[in-house]
Amino acid sequence: MILLTGATGYIGSHTWVELLARGYKVVGVDNFSNSNPLVLKRIKSLTQMEPIFHELDVGNPNLLDVFEKYPITAVIHFAALKAVGESVQKPVEYYQNNLLGLLNLLKLCRSHGVHQFVFSSSATVYHPENPVPYQENMRLGSGSPYGWSKVMSEQILRDFEMAYPALKVAYLRYFNPVGAHESGMIGEDPRGIPNNLMPYISQVAVGKRDYLSVYGGDWPTIDGTGVRDYIHVMDLAEGHVVALQYLAEKQQSITVNLGVGQGTSVLQLLSAFEIASGRKIPYRVVDRRAGDIAECYADVTLTHQLLNWKTKRSIDQMCLDAWRWQSKNPNGYES
Numbered sequence: 001m002i003l004l005t006g007a008t009g010y011i012g013s014h015t016w017v018e019l020l021a022r023g024y025k026v027v028g029v030d031n032f033s034n035s036n037p038l039v040l041k042r043i044k045s046l047t048q049m050e051p052i053f054h055e056l057d058v059g060n061p062n063l064l065d066v067f068e069k070y071p072i073t074a075v076i077h078f079a080a081l082k083a084v085g086e087s088v089q090k091p092v093e094y095y096q097n098n099l100l101g102l103l104n105l106l107k108l109c110r111s112h113g114v115h116q117f118v119f120s121s122s123a124t125v126y127h128p129e130n131p132v133p134y135q136e137n138m139r140l141g142s143g144s145p146y147g148w149s150k151v152m153s154e155q156i157l158r159d160f161e162m163a164y165p166a167l168k169v170a171y172l173r174y175f176n177p178v179g180a181h182e183s184g185m186i187g188e189d190p191r192g193i194p195n196n197l198m199p200y201i202s203q204v205a206v207g208k209r210d211y212l213s214v215y216g217g218d219w220p221t222i223d224g225t226g227v228r229d230y231i232h233v234m235d236l237a238e239g240h241v242v243a244l245q246y247l248a249e250k251q252q253s254i255t256v257n258l259g260v261g262q263g264t265s266v267l268q269l270l271s272a273f274e275i276a277s278g279r280k281i282p283y284r285v286v287d288r289r290a291g292d293i294a295e296c297y298a299d300v301t302l303t304h305q306l307l308n309w310k311t312k313r314s315i316d317q318m319c320l321d322a323w324r325w326q327s328k329n330p331n332g333y334e335s
């Protein structure tokens with residue numbers, strides 16, 4: 001049985017659906033700090049299966065009960081705080097949540113003989129001075145406490161592996177996950193004003209916000225706007241399943257990028273979304289956002305080689321699916 005932490009979050013919920021579709025047995029935990037309990041109902045109607053779930057924080061000692069109750073063989077650890085800007089204001093909360101949660105989980109993995117661990121890492125672990133595309137062996141370092149919490153988590157896991165070699169870890173460095181399940185029943189449902197580009201564009205398109213602020217038109221990029229490697233959340237979900245299979249078959253740890261391997265600018269994404277939604281999306285170019293970089297995209301050579309797997313979904317598909325979710329659920333899960 002697979003334990004998913006952060007199971008009702010954006011990436012957790014999509015991975016949950018993908019695992020169930022592939023016949024895995026899953027138990028999910030989440031403290032709902034950045035997700036909605038209604039996700040569980042949607043997963044049920046989408047999969048025709050009752051999701052097994054416990055409302056719990058990964059830092060809570062009661063997580064032990066979950067390990068005692070279910071025959072857990074693998075963990076996919078999504079649960080973490082993830083807003084870059086907020087982490088600068090609240091470093092203690094970020095280190096506490098992201099590091100103590102991981103440590104609690106690792107102790108339980110050891111005492112319960114869990115040998116497979118998939119970790120949600122991030123492209124933000126690459127030092128901003130590295131040239132793009134980012135390769136897995138490049139220098140690590142970050143510009144935010146959030147990013148450092150991911151660098152430190154990777155280090156904790158590597159130290160843990162040395163002391164407990166039976167445990168194999170997939171370090172999955174996500175680039176920019178966007179889009180939604182093709183049913184439009186689950187998707188990204190940020191609280192308050194979205195920090196990220198795709199949910200912001202979606203909310204402008206649906207009429208919840210007046211215009212998009214484009215952070216900087218003078219970056220050294222194709223059109224002056226920031227370039228990122230957007231990956232469809234269902235491709236990302238598949239990547240987790242493939243990584244689990246790798247750990248089970250090869251019994252080796254792996255560190256790989258999960259991106260498409262191509263950069264897309266803010267204005268390119270905006271125009272793809274206008275076509276997908278059939279709506280005009282007003283925007284204004286404003287100052288650069290603190291902490292941003294010009295370009296961030298993955299070298300996916302190693303990912304293809306080791307996992308023998310590639311992403312399938314295009315930018316157009318990402319926009320179509322994001323729009324289906326947003327237009328069917330203009331106010332997210334509370335719609």
Ligand code: UFG
Pocket residue numbers: 082083084122123124174175176195196197198200212213214215216225226227228266289292296
């Ligand atoms: N952008 C805008 N306007 C907005 C929001 C974003 O112009 O309202 C621009 C940004 O400046 C950037 C691009 O759109 O050029 C993407 O920004 P996001 O906030 O969507 O994503 P980031 O690349 O800044 O950050 C994301 C995740 C982080 C993660 C990082 C890894 O939010 O958690 O990718 O590369 F660490």
